[in-house]
Amino acid sequence: MKIATWNVNSVKARLEHVLRWLDDFQPDVALLQEIKSTEETFPREPIGDKGYNIAISGQKTYNGVAILSKYPIDVELTALPGDANDDQARYIEAFTGSARVASIYLPNGNPTDSEKFTYKLKWLERLHKHVGDLLKTEDAFVLGGDYNVTPDDRDAFDPVGWANDAQLRPESRAAFRKILHLGVVEAWRALHGGEEGKYSWWDYRAGAWNKDNGLRIDHILLSPQAADRLVACEIDKTPRGWEKASDHTPVWVEIED
DNA sequence: ATGGTTGTTCCACAA
Numbered sequence: 001m002k003i004a005t006w007n008v009n010s011v012k013a014r015l016e017h018v019l020r021w022l023d024d025f026q027p028d029v030a031l032l033q034e035i036k037s038t039e040e041t042f043p044r045e046p047i048g049d050k051g052y053n054i055a056i057s058g059q060k061t062y063n064g065v066a067i068l069s070k071y072p073i074d075v076e077l078t079a080l081p082g083d084a085n086d087d088q089a090r091y092i093e094a095f096t097g098s099a100r101v102a103s104i105y106l107p108n109g110n111p112t113d114s115e116k117f118t119y120k121l122k123w124l125e126r127l128h129k130h131v132g133d134l135l136k137t138e139d140a141f142v143l144g145g146d147y148n149v150t151p152d153d154r155d156a157f158d159p160v161g162w163a164n165d166a167q168l169r170p171e172s173r174a175a176f177r178k179i180l181h182l183g184v185v186e187a188w189r190a191l192h193g194g195e196e197g198k199y200s201w202w203d204y205r206a207g208a209w210n211k212d213n214g215l216r217i218d219h220i221l222l223s224p225q226a227a228d229r230l231v232a233c234e235i236d237k238t239p240r241g242w243e244k245a246s247d248h249t250p251v252w253v254e255i256e257d
Numbered sequence: 258a259t260g261g262t263t264g265t266t267c268c269a270c271a272a
């Protein structure tokens with residue numbers, strides 16, 4: 001089963017790219033972030049016509065996450081537990097195919113001297129709690145998304161210049177590492193050894209894409225039961241090179257059924 | 258270059 005994650009930066013602005021990518025790459029499950037759509041405005045028809053079932057946690061203008069799957073989708077959660085007052089659409093979890101999956105859009109957290117950074121760190125704490133609960137189920141689960149965290153300096157083009165960015169700050173990395181230490185596997189790093197300079201996001205500004213000035217912030221975390229079935233994990237840079245691209249590119253895993 | 262670009266929406270705000 002191929003499971004991919006992609007922050008599309010508006011599913012409406014990116015619809016032609018999403019359709020082309022579904023045709024070309026044929027993911028069994030696609031975890032999308034920043035759809036910037038609600039249930040009412042999500043382009044269900046063209047995506048459904050490609051053979052995908054759709055589940056979303058939507059929001060107007062900002063955020064929004066979706067699960068597309070060639071298999072039936074049984075939604076478990078449309079929000080991350082732990083804060084009933086959090087109204088940002090950043091999490092959806094479901095059973096589909098042979099795994100439990102989630103699409104995650106972690107808060108960016110910039111600027112770091114604002115309440116946005118505090119919100120990010122609290123969100124990471126909530127995710128830590130939830131991953132702990134999920135591990136108790138002993139399910140094979142796949143948590144894909146835009147984590148807005150570079151796990152370490154190998155995952156950033158200019159770690160010195162960007163040291164104070166919320167995606168590189170030690171507090172963000174420590175909180176991310178604490179989740180891994182529960183016993184989930186970050187698929188790309190697990191299969192790519194000490195490789196560095198491989199990115200999943202490039203800023204629109206300052207010619208970052210052409211200079212390959214990026215960050216690796218889109219990740220897929222696997223439970224032990226899913227990691228046992230892991231056969232491949234890659235970053236697919238192709239869609240980032242298309243005209244009018246999202247600033248992120250897809251990351252995918254193949255797990256045995 | 259304390260800049261730069263994109264998306265949504267209505268105009269600044271988030272990234």
